Amino acid sequence: MFGFGMEHEGLAFWLPLIWSGLIAVAVAMYVIVDGFDLGVGILFKAARSGNWRDRMMFSVAPIWDGNETWLILGGGGLFAVFHIAYAVLMPALYVPIILMLIALIFRGVAFEFRFKADRSKFLWDNAFFFGSLLATFFQGMVLGAFVQGFATDGRQFTGGTFDFLTPFSVLTGLSLIFGYGLLGATWCVMKTTGELEIWARRMAVRFLVATVLAMAAVSVWVPFLGRQIETRWFSWPNIAFLAPIPLVTAYVAYRLLRDLEEGRHVRPFFLAVGLFLLGYLGLGVSLFPYIVPPNLTIWDTANTVNSQLFALVGFAIVLPITFAYTAYAYYVFRGKVADEISGGGYGYH
């Protein structure tokens, strides 16, 4: 495809393509759904009034676990079908991944512990905030490390423990905090009412501005990484196909800002998701077909055909069902979280 992977024929050519598409979907799902609930955590510290924190937490409590499952599917999926990429990437990203996992532990247990604590409640407020913030930051660093590329020799990572740590990856880490903050804020606009909603609107505007600036900064920086990513964007005829991506992005950001000001409830969240998907598309265009940039492609790292096929059969059958009941779980908890959290509707605590 586009001149890549031509040495492979038939299934050996198509399966890695299909699988990279599926894993891209899984990662996009993760970024969106855990993005907003991590974003709620990022906003958490600043939400000081009354029962705001309770309401924010309740807006994600029934679904966060499912959201995080997409992260396991990302890791598991990589192991499942691009096991060589998994084997090269994980040691290369050892430090940020372990730190991300530890941050996720703190925010994950906060959901349970916070409601069982009285004197120690502040501990879990902090665990939820810092856990969400740091998990996001390290995810952003992983993303930055990915765009920078990895030192490899054949199928081994040959770089150092802290190769991932560069000014660029710090920038992508911060960018993701702004982005998830935007998703979280628009989620709160959609799911809450009253003062909290108004506050979330204000936060959404701030995070939107920060996100757009961060996206611009990352885009300007990329050519200086020396990865020749810019030639892909600016060579003819690519530029004709790709120019709409930044233009649409700019429009979506503008529309989102207007929506927030006009007091819309639901559309801001979906526009924020759109903004993410556009950024993600841009990333895909820049990196394809490298799964361990800059050397290993999806074809270099894929499992045997038999192995990919076995996994694909199951996914084809199960994935639609998974989507269906996940959507149902969201449907059950549709609508705004009540102002007064009390009574049976909010469960078992």
Place this chain on the structure above:
Amino acid sequence: MEFDALMLSRIQFAFTIAFHIIFPAFTIGLASWLAALEFNWLRTGNPLYRTLFRFWVKVFAVSFGLGVVSGIVMSYQFGTNWSRFSEFTGNVLGPVIAYEVITAFFLEAAFLGIMLFGWERVGDRLHFFATCMVALGTLISAFWILSANSWMQTPDGFAIENGKAVPVDWFKVVFNPSFPLRYAHMVMGCYLTTAFAVAGMSAWMLLRHPHDAPAAKLAGSRRSLSMALWFATIFVPIQIVIGDLHGLGVLKYQPTKLAAIEGNWDRMANMPLRLFAIPDEVAETNHYEIGIPKIGSWVLTHAFHGVVPGLKEVPRDERPPVWPVFFSFRIMVGIGFAMLGLGLWSLYLRWKGTLFSNRPFLTAAMIMTPSGFGAVLFGWFTAEIGRQPWVVYGHLRTVDAVSPIAPGAVTASLLTFIVVYAFVFGFGSYYLAKLLRRGPDPIEDIRGDDLDKKPKRPFSLPDEGLEGRSRHRAQPAE
């Protein structure tokens, strides 16, 4: 012992998985226990079952949360610390793990939200369905992960190409020789873990109150204790039989592991059943051995003259460390027989009609609260240390499986995991103890019970008495 990336990664993996396994071992059983309680509630309409559900679901939620977060760590560690294992096994185990995620984790997660928060929104029937789906999810999850683990013990259905395992027959991969019995043994182990935890916690709640306390206060704990003990009494003997059959599989497929379990150095017939010994790996013999003649052969081969393999049959560098395997196995079996004893004792007390008032028995049951966890952990030590020096038995050595990572990075991550897990586990236990102190709510007035569950309201203080809550309920809350 040299603390290189290999040794540190082994310690880290052992630590994180031992910590992780505690929670699934409990929640696999608890999920089914909750389904049983809710089924009884729907069938009989007895509000006691609903009260019990609402109590144990809190215990479940804390444990499940800890299981989820410690489990995510596992799915990344195969790559971060064991990348060469991932490379060797990826074609075979990758899809198996992916099946676990897609068939089990999503199912659990989606319906967990409904089970915890959605009762009023979806109604009784759908809620019961959600509870069943969570329980089913835990069992499916165990299916795949034990299939993967069993494949590492008894790999089958694959060929080696370019130094890597490639799948040939998926049915044989998934249903490899040790899988069916290992699955049965583990799931039963999880159920029994839950049964003894529920029984022990209920016994503790009963011991805290004089047995002439208001019936409503004790009814929940009594019912939990009785149900859990019925389950344990019936299934411990079955588990012992499954364990015995599983042992026959070890003899057939992993003779060296079996020799380590038995502390058997020379291939022999009429092997004694060694109750105690100090295995000496240097001198290749046992000290202070206490055994019952011939019974060892009989247990393993079901014949007194049965021949049992010995450790000396393989070179030293293909033997597992003997004493951890030898002792872990004996501790597991010892706990199993203690469980059997408690089950028989409970039968006797039922017959006498003093099950809920016999304090020595209740104390014993309380002491045995963590017995299932112990049995599961020591069973795993036996299985996994016994597999050494292989990570994929007979094909890939643990030494050759580790990632190319810096020892410093692993030291730092290991220390971090220890500190973080101790912190999280400490608080988790503390909150669990608080839940248990409070116990299931009295069963009168179910609506009031709901109102009492205001999430905003701080959790009741540990010393808050029954009166305190009754007063609260008497206020017009609507």
